[in-house]
Amino acid sequence: MVPTNYYVVLSAILFGLGVFAFIFKRNIITIFMSIELMLNAVNLAFVAFSQALGKLDGQVFVLFVIVVAAAEAAVGLGIIILIARNRQSLNVERVDLLKL
C-alpha cells in the first residue's frame, strides 16, 4: 500500500516539469505536449484521492478530463497546422502578430 502523499508529490513534480516545459520550449508542438503532461499530472492526483477516499468520483472526473484533452488536442493541432501554413515556422517567437 503506497501512501497517498507519494502520489501527490509525484503529481506535483510532473506538473512542475510540465510548467517548465511550457515556458522554456520554443516549438509550438512541444508546448502543446507540455499541456498534456500537466493534464496527466492532475489526473494522477485525481485517481490518488479517489483511491484514498474510497470513492469513484475522482476516476469519473479523470474520464472527463481525458475527453476534454482529446477535443483540445484536435482543435489545437488544427490551429498549429494553420500557424505553420501562415508563418512557415513552428517557433512561437515568430507568432508575434499582436506585438507592438
Place this chain on the structure above:
Amino acid sequence: MTPQLVVFFVLAALAVIGAASLILQKHPIHSALSLIVVMVALAGLYLLMGAEFVAAVQIIVYGGAIMVLFVFVIMLLNAGVEEHTSISKMAGPPGLLLVVALAGFIAATIARSTESVQTASQTGAMASTKGISNMLFKDFVYPFELTSFLILVAILGATVLAQREKH
C-alpha cells in the same frame, strides 16, 4: 519496502525521467516519444492503485489516439530541431527556480491537507469498472452527454481550421 512501493518507485522514476527527457530533447518527435513513456508509466500507476478502467483508457486514448495525432502532425509539418534565441535561453534558470518553488508549494500544501483524509480500507478494487459505469450513466449522465456535444464541436472546429481556403 513492500513490492508495491518498489513498483511505485520504478514507475515514478520512469515518469519523471520521461518528463525531463521531454524538456531536454531538441527534436519534437523525440519529445513526443518521451511523453508516451510518461503516459505508459502513469497507466502502470493507475493499475497499482486498482483503477484498471482508467489505466486502459489512458493507454487507448492518450497513448494511442492523442499521441498518434501529435506524431502525425509532427510528420505532416516536417517539424525540425527547435531554435532558441538568447532571450529564451536567459529565461531558463529563473524559470527553473520558480517552477521548483511552485511544485514544492503545491506538494507541501496538498500533502499537508491529505493528513486529514482518513484512508478508506481497501475493499479490493471495489468493482471499479462497474462502479464507474454506474456513476457515469446515473449521476453524471448530463455531463456525459455534454462531452459528446463537445467532441462534435471539436471535430467541426478542427475540420474548419485545417481545411485549405478556396481562392
